Amino acid sequence: MKTNARAVVIGGGAIGVSVAYHLAKYGWKDDVVLLEKHELTSGSTWMAAGNVSFFHGNYYGTQVNKKSIEIYKGLEKETGQPVGWHTTGSIRTADNPGRMDELGYAYSMNRCLGLDVSYITPDEIGKMHPFIQTEGLLGGLYWPDDGDVDPNSLTQAMAKGGRKLGVEFNLHTMVTGIYQKSSGEWVVETDKGDIICENVVNAAGLWAPEVARMVGLEIPSISIAHTHILYESIQEIADRDTYLPLMRDPDKSIYLRQEMDSLILGLYEANGQQWYKNGVPWDYAQEEINPDLDNISDCIEGGIERFPILGETGFKHVTAGPITYTPNAEPLVGPAAPLKNFYNACGYSFGITQAGGIGHYLAGWMMNGEPEIDLWPMDSRRYGSYANWAYNTEKIADTYPRLYSTIYPNEVRPAARPNRTSPIYEYQKQANAVFGDYYGWECPNYFPPKGEDEYEEPSWRRSNAFKHVGAECKHVMEKVGIIDLTRFAKTKIAGPGAKDWLNKMTCQRVPEKDGRIALSPMLDHSGNFKTDMTVSRVNENEFFCVTASVGKKHDQHWMIENLPKDGSVGMEDITYQVGCLVLVGPKSRDVLAKVAYDDVSNEAFKFGTSREIYVGRTKCRVNRMNYVGELGFEIFHPIQHQITLYHDLMNAGADVDIRLIGMHAMDSMRLEKGYLAWKSEMNVHHTPLETNVAWTVKMDKEFNGKKGLEKQKEKGIAQKLVCMVVDATDSDPFGYNPIFAGEERIGMTSSGGYGHRVEKSIALGYVKPEFAKAGTRLEVEILGR
Amino acid sequence: MIIVTVGKPEAAATIRSALAMGADRAILVKTDTQFLDAALTAKALKAAMEKDGLPDMIFTGKGSVDTESFQTQYRLAHALGMPVVNEVSSLSADGNKAIAELEVGGGDKQVIEMNLPCVIGATKGLNEPRYPKFPDIMKAKKKKIEEMTLADLGLDASSPGVTLEKLEPVPERTGAKMIQGSVEEQVTELIRVLKEDEKVL
C-alpha cells in the first residue's frame, strides 16, 4: 500500500469508486488511493435496485443525474466492462391537481435543461404499461431516456477504469483514524498502515458519520431499511420484447420496474425503520435486513390498486437494505467546513443515480477549487450545527415517508422544530406569527390576524398567506414595521491586514472611512459569485460583515480557507452574540429618533452609513440600509438586550401603528426592487457584470476573480439579469422557469413572486443580452404552461 | 392441510409462510431449544397429531438442514404404525393407496405403493413451491396457530437420549477464491477455473 497520495477516498461503494475514477481520469492518475474495509459495493451499493432517472426535485440535482446517464452510457466503451444499462423510459403519474402542478414545475425545469420530457394522458400511460389501472390518474410525465443499471457492474466498471489509470484500490483495509498535521497534510490511519495525503474524501456511505467523527465533525446521516419486493416470473413479461418503463406513482409512494421477466416493487412506507441509528456496526457487510411486511402493507396494497397483477403474483423475494438519509434526503457533498481539503461525498439515498455525475463534479471541484455547476442544494454546508444527530432522527422520520410526497415551495413542516429562536420568539408568537425555518432559525413568514390562516396551505400557487403578506407590504410602504433578521450571519474581521485582505476577497472597494458601508460581492477565481456581504467599517482595522443566514457555513468557510497564514487578519464569528431587528418604513426614522440618544436625522445619519448609537439603553450598531427598499435601519444589538430593545421600539412606534413584518413580505419587496438573493441570482454561474450590481466591480484594484471578469469584459457577457413583470393569474414564477422569445428559449428565471406594492407578478431572470431591453415582450413558462 | 411444528416460539414466522402458501391451520409445540433429539421430536409430533386427530398422510422433509439426523420421519411412522418412504420426488394417490416415486441412484427410479395413512419424506421435485401472494400473506395472518408445550402433551425434555454438543463450520480447506470483474467476466473466469484449474467440468 502506498504511504503518500494526493487524494485518499474512503469507501468503495458506487460513490467513492466514481470519485476516485474521476480524480484519476482528470489528471491525478496514480496519485489516488481508495480504501475499502471489505469488498467493493459491500455497503448499500450491492443491494440497490439500480433505477436511474433524470427526475430530481431541483435543477442542479437533475443536472447531476443527466451527467450520470451520459457517463454510464460511455463506460463500457471506455473500460470494456458492461454496466448493465437498459433504456426503459420512465413515467411519473399524478392523481391530484397539486401533483400535476409539481409535475408542471419539473417539466418546466427539465425544459430549461433541454431534456426530453413530455406530458402523457392516462390513456397513453395505459398503452405503455399494460398492467396499470389508470383510474383516478390525471396524467403523468414521460422521460424516454431513463433506465436502469446493474449497481455492481457499474461500480466494477468504474473501478476497472480507475485501475487502468493507476488508482490504487486497497480492499479489506479499514480506516481507523484521521488527523491533520500542522503542515496541513492529512494522515489517514488504517489497519494496514498510514497514508499521508493532501485531500481526503469521506465516501463511507453507511459509516460516513463515524468517519466524520474521526475529524471532529457531526454529519446528519442515518440509515433506514428500504424494502423492495421481487415477484415471481410473469409470463406476459417474459413474452415481451421491449422493456416496460419504470413507473413511479408518487401518490401511492411506490415504484415498479421490470427485472428480467418479472417486476420489482419498491416503496416508501409511512413509518421508515431507522437502522442502527446510533451507528452501523463496523463489521456489517452485504447482509439483508429482515423485512417487516406489516409495516409496509399499506404501500403494497396501494401497489395492487394501481397494478392489480401484483395481487395475483407471488413474492419471490422480499428484501430490505440500509440506505442513508439526511434531514431533507439530499446528499452531503463538497468541502467539509471548517476543514481544509477534506470533502464529503455521502448521505446518498439515490447514489446509483448520482454516482457518475457526482464523481465528475466533485473531482472537478477538488481539482479546480470550484464546482462546474452550482451544487448548493447538496452542499454539506447547508446544514449548521443545529442539524445534529437528534435533529436528524426526528426530521427524517418525517422526510422518509414523504420522499414521494408533493413538495410545495412554501411548505414548512413542523417536524423537528423549533431549533434556533430569537429572544423575542414568544412575542412573535403572541403577534400570531406563522414561522418559517431558515437554517434552523424560526423566523416569522407572515402575521395573520388571530384565528385566520394560521397555517399556510402548501401550494404551488398563491396561498392563503397572500392577502396578509399584501397587508404587511402596504404597512411597510405607508407606516413602519420591524423585521427580525437575527439569523443573519455576522463576522468580525480585524487586524492590521484586514483591509487589504478584504480588498482581495471582494471586487468592491472596502470602505475607506469609518462608518461607511459597502455592498461587497466575493467572487471565485473565474469571477462568478461566491457570496455577497455587507461590510461596515468600524475602524481602520476592524470590519463588521453581514451575510445571508443560510450561507453562514459556506461563506465563513470560504473566508477561513483564505485567511492569511501570517495571523495579520483575525476572524470572529459573532452570529450568536449579535441580533438584528430591521426598522423599516417611512416612519422608521421618527420611531428611532424617539428612542435613540443620538441624532438620527438624515443629515447626521446618511443612507449607506453605519453608526454605533444608543437605542434606549442598548448600544447598537445601526446600518442605514435594508433589503426592502424603503427608509430603514438594520439595528444590530447584543442578543441579550433584544427583548428590551424590542419593547423600546414597539413603545416608540405605538402611535404610528408599528407592527412586526415577516419574511414573505420582505421577499416580495426585495423582488420589486430587483435586489439580488444569494443562490438565486448570485450563484456560481453568474458574475456581477451580468447584474445590476456591476457597479460594485472596481477594476482598478486587484481582487479574486478579476482575471475572469477581464476575460468576460473582453468577450462580452452572454447573459443579463432582467426584472420581468409577468401576466399571471393565480401562480407566480419561482425560479428555473424557462423564458421564451417566440419559440426560442432565451433564458431562465432565478426567482419570482408577487410584488404587492406594484401589484404585479414579478420574475428575475437571466436572458440573452439582446433581449434585456426595457419593453421587450417575453414569455415565462410557469408550472408547465 | 395442517402444519405441525416442534420448535422455539420463533418458528411461528416459518409457519406463517407455510400458511401463506396455502395450509389451513397449524399446531406449534413449543420448546426451549432449537435442537431436540429426534426421538423426542417424533414423540411430540405423534402426541400433537393424536390430540388433533390423525391425518391420512403425513409429510416431512427428507431430513433437517441443520442437524441432518434423518430420523424423525422413521421414528414417527414407527410410533404410529404407518408405512414410510423417504426422499419421495413424485407422488399420486389412488383410492386408499399412495404411489410414491424415488430416485435410487444410478439413474434408477423406484415406484412404491403404500396403504394410507402413511408418512412421506419429501425431497426436491415433489412439488414446485408456490410463491405466496400478498393477499395470501394477509389471509395467513388470520389463520389459527394452536400453541402447546411439551408438558401439555405429557412429555419431558429433561433427559434426552441424544444431545447436540456443538454445531460449528468445518474449517475451510483452502481459501475461497474471489473472482472480480463484471458478471460476464466473473462467469467466464469461473468456467475457466472449473475447467482448467479444478478440472471438474
Ligand SMILES: Cc1cc2nc3c(=O)[nH]c(=O)nc-3n(C[C@H](O)[C@H](O)[C@H](O)COP(=O)(O)OP(=O)(O)OC[C@H]3O[C@@H](n4cnc5c(N)ncnc54)[C@H](O)[C@@H]3O)c2cc1C
Ligand atoms: C434496497 C435498496 C434499493 C435501492 N435502490 C436504488 C435505486 O434504484 N437507485 C439509486 O440511485 N439508489 C438506490 N439505492 C441507494 C444506493 O444503494 C445508495 O445510495 C448508494 O449505494 C450509496 O453508495 P455509497 O458509495 O455512498 O455507499 P456504500 O455503498 O454504503 O459504500 C460505502 C463503502 O465505504 C466503506 N467504508 C465505510 N467505512 C469505512 C472505513 N472506515 N474504512 C474503509 N472503508 C469504509 C464500506 O465498506 C462501503 O463499501 C438503493 C438502496 C437499497 C438498499
